[in-house]
Amino acid sequence: MIFKRRLRNEQPISWRCISAFFIALSIVAPAKARDLGQWGNQKSSIRKWFESLRLPGDPTFSCCGEADAYWTDDFEVKGDQYVAIITDTRPDYPLGRIHIEPGTRFLVPNYRIIKRERRNPTGHGLIFISNNLVLCYLPPEGV
Numbered sequence: 647m648i649f650k651r652r653l654r655n656e657q658p659i660s661w662r663c664i665s666a667f668f669i670a671l672s673i674v675a676p677a678k679a680r681d682l683g684q685w686g687n688q689k690s691s692i693r694k695w696f697e698s699l700r701l702p703g704d705p706t707f708s709c710c711g712e713a714d715a716y717w718t719d720d721f722e723v724k725g726d727q728y729v730a731i732i733t734d735t736r737p738d739y740p741l742g743r744i745h746i747e748p749g750t751r752f753l754v755p756n757y758r759i760i761k762r763e764r765r766n767p768t769g770h771g772l773i774f775i776s777n778n779l780v781l782c783y784l785p786p787e788g789v
Contacts, residue, residue, distance in 0.1 A: 692767050699774075701782060702760055709760070709774045709782035713742045718752075718771040719786050728754040730773045730783055746775065754783045 717734035771786030
């Protein structure tokens with residue numbers, strides 16, 4: 647019989663280490679878009695428009711969907727940056743979004759502003775928020 651000799655400092659991989667690895671992997675895995683029924687009463691053209699919005703500078707990632715969008719029909723300018731002001735009074739459900747109080751202000755990084763290449767069919771300025779981070783911002787029309 648051949649026995650394998652272990653070095654003194656070598657430790658076998660335990661199930662605890664393997665479990666910790668998979669838990670960490672599941673935490674840092676990319677978030678998936680969610681469909682909580684928010685498209686049910688939406689025109690298909692508006693739904694397609696929301697689905698077509700991409701992160702500025704990275705067309706492979708979506709701005710998410712209407713469940714992450716809040717109306718921002720008011721704004722301020724601070725230096726060379728927009729400060730988007732939430733004006734959305736729609737109920738958070740059935741959209742499935744986290745409540746953000748109207749009047750809440752978000753400083754918008756310039757690299758998160760979507761240039762207007764086509765008309766915004768919602769008629770509202772929009773900001774896409776996830777975990778209190780600005781993903782995308784469309785200033786109100788006429789700005």
